[in-house]
Amino acid sequence: MTIPGSWYLVVAALLFGLGAFGVLTRRNVIVMFMSVELMLNAVNLTFVTYARMLNDVGGQLAVFFVLVVAAAEVVVGLGIIVAIFRHRATITVDDISSLKG
Amino acid sequence: MIIASVISVPQLIVFIVSVAIIAVGGVGLLTARYPVHAALFLVMTLFGVAILFIEEGAEFLAAVQVVVYAGAVVVLFLFVIMLLGVDREELASFAGDTVRVALAGVGVALILAVLFIVATGAWATGADSSAGKLTAGSNVGVLARSVFTTYLLPFELTAALLVIAVVGAVILSRRMVAETAAIEPAHLSERREVQQ
Numbered sequence: 001m002t003i004p005g006s007w008y009l010v011v012a013a014l015l016f017g018l019g020a021f022g023v024l025t026r027r028n029v030i031v032m033f034m035s036v037e038l039m040l041n042a043v044n045l046t047f048v049t050y051a052r053m054l055n056d057v058g059g060q061l062a063v064f065f066v067l068v069v070a071a072a073e074v075v076v077g078l079g080i081i082v083a084i085f086r087h088r089a090t091i092t093v094d095d096i097s098s099l100k101g
Numbered sequence: 102m103i104i105a106s107v108i109s110v111p112q113l114i115v116f117i118v119s120v121a122i123i124a125v126g127g128v129g130l131l132t133a134r135y136p137v138h139a140a141l142f143l144v145m146t147l148f149g150v151a152i153l154f155i156e157e158g159a160e161f162l163a164a165v166q167v168v169v170y171a172g173a174v175v176v177l178f179l180f181v182i183m184l185l186g187v188d189r190e191e192l193a194s195f196a197g198d199t200v201r202v203a204l205a206g207v208g209v210a211l212i213l214a215v216l217f218i219v220a221t222g223a224w225a226t227g228a229d230s231s232a233g234k235l236t237a238g239s240n241v242g243v244l245a246r247s248v249f250t251t252y253l254l255p256f257e258l259t260a261a262l263l264v265i266a267v268v269g270a271v272i273l274s275r276r277m278v279a280e281t282a283a284i285e286p287a288h289l290s291e292r293r294e295v296q297q
Contacts, residue, residue, distance in 0.1 A: 003108055003116050006221050008153065011120055013216035015146070017209045018127040024205035030136050030182060034143045037174065038127060041150050044166075048159045057233045057247050063162050064244065067169055068259040072266035074174050078181045079273035085185050086276075 008049040016042035029081055029091040033074075040070050115156055122149035136182045140175055147171045161241045 015038060022035030044063045051059025085091055126146030133139040147170045154163035233251070237243050248256050 003112055003156070007116070008157065009219075010217060010221070011123065011153070013213055015123060015127055015150075016216065017213045018131060020212065021205060021209045022131045024209070025202050026131070028136055028139075030178065031130070031133070031139045034130060034139055034178065037143060037170070038130065038146060041147065041170075044162075045150055045153060048154055048157050048162060051159070051235055052157045055235050057235045057237075057243050060159050060162055060235065060240075060244060061247055061252055063159070064165070064248070065255060065259060067162075067165055068263065071169060071174060072262050074177055075266045075270045076273070078177060079270035082181060082185065082274050091185065 005049045005053040009046060012042045012045040012049065015039075015045065027092050027094060029084075029093055029096075032093070033077055033081070037070065037074070040066060112156065115152065119149045119152035119156070122146070122152070137179065140178045140182065143178070144171045144175050147175070158235070158240060161244055 019035045019038030019040075019042060022038065023032050026032050026035065044066055047059045047063045047066070049059075051057065051063075081091060084096060088096060090096065123146050126142045126144075126149060129142035130139050130146065133142055147166060151163040151166040151171075154160075154166060233243065233247055235243060238246075
């Protein structure tokens with residue numbers, strides 16, 4: 001007998017929580033970005049689990065598209081980080097507060 | 102043992118080991134003081150998730166996870182860390198004071214509580230397959246048939262998305278000509294004019 005799907009879902013929830021905590025509390029933009037990747041992976045795990053539980057190929061396809069979008073997001077995001085670093089010489093979020101109201 | 106009689110032991114061992122890898126990687130990513138260490142912990146977590154993918158029968162996605170995420174995305178992260186020379190130890194890696202960190206922890210814990218209820222409930226079971234059965238053939242075959250028939254348009258759109266992302270990244274990281282003149286010290290730009 002295989003491992004119940006709810007176990008995977010709990011693991012995915014914990015991983016999502018770790019990622020969310022990292023985004024909320026870390027200062028380094030690059031580490032925050034990695035935490036976002038962690039959250040994306042948690043959601044991917046949920047998709048795969050539901051694909052198996054419901055015997056539906058749609059879940060795995062969603063992960064496929066999420067992977068593509070995540071790759072594009074990393075490329076653009078890191079481009080923005082490089083551009084910010086050129087102008088401000090910092091990647092600490094506390095120093096990048098020009099848009100603060 | 103009750104659990105061992107319901108679940109096969111090898112699968113349980115693989116599950117526990119991969120969850121341990123994910124946990125160590127995730128916590129390590131959050132607490133790492135150097136960005137490079139955080140990137141390596143991220144690779145560790147991604148490998149753990151790939152193992153879980155294989156255990157759930159998603160072999161193709163596990164391979165893509167390792168090749169694209171651990172191979173390309175993390176290398177990109179490392180490139181940027183090395184290129185910017187920001188691999189310094191952070192004196193205070195967590196933002197704000199302890200109250201803020203505690204509040205963030207409480208918020209995340211609340212979200213987790215809701216997710217636990219959803220995960221352990223049976224709300225989503227019993228629904229019928231709409232995109233096709235997963236067990237209709239080999240994993241790669243089923244995915245390929247679906248991508249190249251039902252989901253052909255989204256698949257082509259991802260190609261456009263990737264091109265847009267690449268062009269955007271090039272434009273973002275390119276130095277504008279006027280900007281370069283403003284940033285460069287005066288004697289450097291003078292020397293260039295003399296050379297021209």
